[in-house]
Amino acid sequence: MSSFLDPTAELAPESRIPLPRRESLVGLNVGFLDISKPRGNIFIARLDELLTQAGAIPRHYAKPTFTRIAPVALKQQIATECDVVIEALAD
Amino acid sequence: MRHYVLVVKEDCETCRMIQPVAAALALSTEFRVFSQDNPNFPGDLPEGFTIEDDRELANSFELKIEIVPTLICYDDAQESERLEGWDRSAWERVCAQKFSPSLPAFRPGCGSKSQDPGMAEKLAVKYGSQQLKARRVNIADGEDEVEACYDRGWSDGLPLVPPTEIRVVRMLQGTLRAADDLVGDVPPDYAPCSIEKIAINAVMAGCKPEYLPVVIAAVEAALMDEFCMHGLLATTYFSGPMVLVNGPLSRAIGMNSRGNALGQGNRANATIGRALQLVIRNVGGGRPGGVDRSALGNPGKYTFCFAEDETGSCWESYAEERGFSREVSTVSLFAADGVQGIVDQKSRTPESLSRSFAAGLRVVSHPKMAMAADAFLVISPEHERVFRDAGWSKARLKAELHDLLQIPGSELIVGAGGISEGLPEKFKDQMLPKFREGGLNIVRAGGSAGLFSAIIAGWGASGKIGSVPVTREIL
8 A cells, every 4th residue: 555645735524514504584683895996886686675574683794805704703793693694695 | 191093895996905004093093984885894804893884875965965975083983084095195194103114195085975966965865964854745555646636636637746855855956045944825725835835846847957936936926915816726717826036047058049939848947837837736726627717728728938149139138228237147037918910021121010019019908908918028139130230229119019009099999990899998099009008028938040039918907907027137
């Protein structure tokens, strides 16, 4: 038997169970994260309209640029202020 | 307290010649003998004297033996002198005794078995202090080694050189940096990347050890924040990293800057660019269909690496423009699409040829886009000659192109020309440059025949919004 050296970051595969699906959005803080791509605002505005009608409390956030991952502070803010989050890509 | 160590092999004529010397030393001194090929050699040693069997070469490796015979003299356990081959006066001085006058005054030795081809790496793996930390992936006896690499998802689609320990140790000899030295976190997983991981991927890409410093510098450049490797990988756009190498190292390792410089056929060009892509794939976890969301990609995402032809050019190099001296070797990265040719076989004046270039550059990304994508203009020798003969500097050509690429906003706004794509209406009455300041760069490369140059367009998110070209010295 021969062996190779692992070229990867050796991140152990981790199986994670998704959180239980929400029965309803009534009274929940729903975050909308606009990643700052063109027309993302149009998509989010429509979702806001629909989910507000469904009883959700909308909260809006935006990444400074779509080319980079969200700043840690923004992720922490969303995690502390929201019950669920919708991240909106568009073009 | 003085003692001696002698390392020999029977296969060496000089070692056989000095057998009487070994016998004399065994009788008169504190003396150890290591034999690399026959534990009964040398013969005629005093009864009871034990020759130490070094057929596994552990001691030869430890003692860093390059030549046999080697005589090492120790005083109080510290090496005080080392003699390689036979030099009678030196041996007599070090051993403080006279040897047979029938021996010649001088005779060179032979290579140590620890220096046989491929042996140094094997011994480094077996006995070396360089402890590689990567997880070992066992390959079953019946498994094809190349297929095993595919099966584990390491390949960019082309066959890989299997990253065995010996190959990785050999690769690491290309750098003075420690294997566990970290260069940064590779996106998109932001996984820590060591020199060892770069070396493993460089092996798989087909690099020679002498390319490793270039690959390391390329990875470090890719991790510079302003290059924005994460966004470049994740984008739906075409782009991937283009690697431009400047300086004497590009010539020393045989990179191609001339005919077919942007094409296939040169090992260094091909494998350095590929190694960078494999690091992003395997260490960073960036894969098509995963975080890499490119709609079409481009062939340069397998590998895109070339050298600038500095010695043939009348202009300062790209690296010099970036503040590096000609004696320094650098790697520059650019978020690049593919290659768009510019054909102009009739222009013989710089005014005419620069207009051809401007017309070609006008369509980068889209004829109605401005200050979006950067571009590199790769000028071939025959085109450069037109500017050289007219005494145009690179700066003058850039200034001319800047002027030629001022576009009325009315041609660029949404709806102009019956095309919905375009800039907002507010730019209607302005003149807009095609490229942001510093967004158009010029390098010289290519073969001696052919009135062709090339545009390498950049990512639509060039500049501070996304990626700016970066340069790093190769150390």
